[in-house]
Amino acid sequence: xxxxxRNWLLLAxxxxxxxxxxxxxxxxxxxxxxxxxxxxxxxxxxxxFEQYSNLPARWTAFKNTMTLAPIGTLLALLIAYPLAYFxxxxxxxxxxxxxxxxxxxxxxxxxxxxxxxxxxxxGGRGIPALLDMIGIEGVRLINTPFAVLVGIIYGxxxxxxxxxxxxxxxxxxxxxxxxxxxxxxxxxxxxxxTLPMSIPGIATGCMLVFILLMGEYLIPAMLxxxxxxxxxxxxxxxxLQSRNWAYGSAVAVTLVVVMLITVTVYMxxxxxxxxxxxxxxxx
Amino acid sequence: MKLYAVCVYLFLYIPIGIIALFSFNAGRHASQMxxxxxxxxxxxLSNPFVMDALENSLIVAFTSALCASVFGTMAAVAxxxxxxxMRTAFDMLIYIAVMIPGIVIGIAxxxxxxxxxxxxxxxxxxxxxxxFTPPKLRMGMGSLIAAHTMFLMALVVIIVRARLAGxxxxxxxxxxxxxxxxxxxxxxxTLPMIFPAILxxxxxxxxxSFDDFIIAFFVAGSExxxxxxxFSSIRRGVTPEINAIGTMVLGVSLLxxxxxxxxxxxxxxxxx
Numbered sequence: 001x002x003x004x005x006r007n008w009l010l011l012a013x014x015x016x017x018x019x020x021x022x023x024x025x026x027x028x029x030x031x032x033x034x035x036x037x038x039x040x041x042x043x044x045x046x047x048x049f050e051q052y053s054n055l056p057a058r059w060t061a062f063k064n065t066m067t068l069a070p071i072g073t074l075l076a077l078l079i080a081y082p083l084a085y086f087x088x089x090x091x092x093x094x095x096x097x098x099x100x101x102x103x104x105x106x107x108x109x110x111x112x113x114x115x116x117x118x119x120x121x122x123g124g125r126g127i128p129a130l131l132d133m134i135g136i137e138g139v140r141l142i143n144t145p146f147a148v149l150v151g152i153i154y155g156x157x158x159x160x161x162x163x164x165x166x167x168x169x170x171x172x173x174x175x176x177x178x179x180x181x182x183x184x185x186x187x188x189x190x191x192x193x194t195l196p197m198s199i200p201g202i203a204t205g206c207m208l209v210f211i212l213l214m215g216e217y218l219i220p221a222m223l224x225x226x227x228x229x230x231x232x233x234x235x236x237x238x239x240l241q242s243r244n245w246a247y248g249s250a251v252a253v254t255l256v257v258v259m260l261i262t263v264t265v266y267m268x269x270x271x272x273x274x275x276x277x278x279x280x281x282x283x
Numbered sequence: 284m285k286l287y288a289v290c291v292y293l294f295l296y297i298p299i300g301i302i303a304l305f306s307f308n309a310g311r312h313a314s315q316m317x318x319x320x321x322x323x324x325x326x327x328l329s330n331p332f333v334m335d336a337l338e339n340s341l342i343v344a345f346t347s348a349l350c351a352s353v354f355g356t357m358a359a360v361a362x363x364x365x366x367x368x369m370r371t372a373f374d375m376l377i378y379i380a381v382m383i384p385g386i387v388i389g390i391a392x393x394x395x396x397x398x399x400x401x402x403x404x405x406x407x408x409x410x411x412x413x414x415f416t417p418p419k420l421r422m423g424m425g426s427l428i429a430a431h432t433m434f435l436m437a438l439v440v441i442i443v444r445a446r447l448a449g450x451x452x453x454x455x456x457x458x459x460x461x462x463x464x465x466x467x468x469x470x471x472x473t474l475p476m477i478f479p480a481i482l483x484x485x486x487x488x489x490x491x492s493f494d495d496f497i498i499a500f501f502v503a504g505s506e507x508x509x510x511x512x513x514f515s516s517i518r519r520g521v522t523p524e525i526n527a528i529g530t531m532v533l534g535v536s537l538l539x540x541x542x543x544x545x546x547x548x549x550x551x552x553x554x555x
Contacts, residue, residue: 003364006465010361011373013354014436018376021433025395026383032394079291086288099288101544106295108487109536110494112510113529116517117298120305123521157295215384217497222517232386232497239390239501249394252387259384 033249043246051250058251061234062258064220068145068230069213072152073160073206079153080160080205085194087161088168089176100165107158115151115222122147122223143225151219156212160205167201168194203270207263214259231255299533306526323527333528336512340493343424343508347431348488354432355439356481360473362440363447373440380437389501392430396422396502422504430502431495435488442487446480447473479546486543490536 033051035043055062087099106114121127122141131139141147171194179189217232224233231251238248306324310317327333362373380388400420411417450473458468496510503511509532516525 003465007361007365010357011369014358014440015373015376017354017429017433017436018380021392021429022376022380022388024399025388025391026379028395028398029387029391082284082287083291086284090284097548101541102292103295105537105540106299108490108494108540109533110496110510110529112494112496112513113302113532114298116513116521116525116529117302119517120301120521121298154294154298157291211382212384215386217386218514232384235386235390236500239393245394248390252390256383256387259382 029249029252032246033253035246035249037244037246043249051247052254054247055250055254058231058234061229061231062254064228065214065216065230065232066258068148068152068228069210069216072149072156072213073210075149076153076156076160076209077202077206080157081164081198081202084161084164084168084198084201088165088171089173089194096169100162103161104158107156111155111218112222114155115219118147118151118154119222122150142223143227145224145228147223148220148228151223152213152216155219156209159208159212163204163208164198164201167198167204171197199270199273203266207266210266211259211263214255214262302526303530303533305523306530308523308526310523323523324531327524327527327531330524332507333509333512333524336507336509339424339506340509343427343431343499344489344492347428347435347492348485350428350432351435351439351488352481352485355436355484356443356477358436359440359443359447360469362444377437377440380434381441385434385495385497386501388430388434389498392426392498393422393501396426422502423506424503427499427503427506427508430498431492434498435491438488438491439481439484442484443477443480446477450476483543483546486539486546490539490543494532494536 031045032043034045034047034049036046036048036050038044083103087096087103091099119142124142126141128139128141131137175193176189179193180186184192215232216230217236220228220230220233221236235248235251235255238244238251305316307319307321308316309320309322358373362370383391400422403420404417407420408417454472454476455468458472459465463471494510495508496514499508499511500514509528513525513528513532516522
């Protein structure tokens with residue numbers, strides 16, 4: 001058996017699997033998005049842009065996603081950066097790994113259970129009840145954009161900390177010492193050395209979090225209670241409740257296209273900002 | 284700075300801690316602590332719906348993690364040795380599998396498979412010998428395992444490839460210079476070196492599949508997995524039972540994750 005045949009045989013199962021479970025289904029979604037709704041609930045194949053022209057009916061879902069996803073990403077960045085800096089620069093090597101693992105581990109545990117914890121905390125008998133006791137009454141936290149943002153930060157903070165940590169950890173600490181020896185104030189050192197060096201990490205972290213937030217369903221479903229909903233929630237409604245596959249497919253295709261455009265534009269901006277960008281691994 | 288870090292860790296762990304604490308609540312209210320008891324664990328473990336969902340989740344997680352590890356490793360090893368359009372195509376596939384939101388994967392799998400099944404079922408019925416009930420393809424455990432395997436394969440390829448890239452090539456060259464058969468080199472050199480990465484990939488895949496809600500929500504048909512059960516009971520109201528399930532799920536995930544982490548680290552040291 002030649003090396004070439006062997007490689008082909010090794011790739012065959014994965015290739016076939018990707019074809020049947022990824023490429024064909026995505027193609028069906030794409031084709032259906034140009035179809036029409038059949039009276040029986042299925043899809044009549046066609047070539048019409050009717051579904052796409054109906055998109056404004058779900059405008060609120062897109063608007064919520066495109067505002068809360070960037071705000072959530074930004075807040076996660078603001079909270080994650082000081083922690084990543086602390087772990088990379090201030091902590092002794094012995095503790096570094098342990099503390100880093102402690103940040104990452106929650107990300108790999110069930111987001112469902114972790115969001116549920118916040119239903120518990122933000123619900124009527126959680127934090128609002130505590131506020132009640134100290135005299136602040138009538139605070140409603142659950143089912144607000146605030147609750148969804150808390151859930152987002154809680155869910156995706158670990159994913160933001162990790163790449164920033166990686167880029168700051170690679171930073172040569174002697175540079176920082178040299179800078180302060182040469183009389184730079186600590187904020188000058190930060191602005192001129194630390195921050196520019198960590199831009200690849202910031203870029204990776206923001207992109208990962210933003211991509212995942214664009215397709216988010218669980219956090220708004222659990223903490224937004226039908227009042228704050230994302231495109232993901234609209235998709236669940238269209239496919240599992242009203243069973244409008246053609247329209248749902250158009251919404252799904254639009255979501256992916258919007259995501260791809262945003263990511264491409266974003267990558268362009270970042271690579272212009274930092275010409276010598278290095279790749280930072282995900283995990 | 285230190286104080287800030289402590290606050291973030293508290294933010295990360297207090298909610299989980301509160302769930303764990305309340306799972307030991309003796310009272311029947313979910314949000315009022317009334318003494319310590321493990322009765323909710325007993326109730327949960329004797330609830331047939333929970334046990335059924337748990338069994339489904341374990342079967343799906345184990346099967347899809349196993350398939351993903353085997354096929355993913357095979358692909359990663361092959362990709363190491365090829366260049367050109369085939370490699371570009373595979374890189375694209377892995378990129379797409381990771382980039383596309385889980386919810387879109389779920390939807391695509393649902394309508395893709397339902398459409399294909401609608402075509403195949405009459406065909407099967409026509410081909411089947413008369414007098415026997417023809418098999419009917421439908422959404423369920425099989426489709427869920429297939430969907431999870433697809434996504435997890437991409438994950439395993441990424442992990443194993445990173446390990447292969449960090450490997451000392453000279454050992455493989457030495458082995459083939461000494462006239463070892465390719466299969467012998469693979470079994471005695473490559474496999475032992477990438478094994479920690481494969482095992483870590485398996486454990487991460489298992490955790491991911493076990494915790495996945497959104498793909499299962501679309502693809503599992505009438506079957507219930509543990510996350511689907513938990514989601515629908517949260518919809519019905521917060522109960523101490525969910526706290527107990529949550530604590531157990533978090534506990535198991537933590538255990539698997541720490542094992543995976545240790546494996547990746549030990550593997551990393553060995554090669555240096």
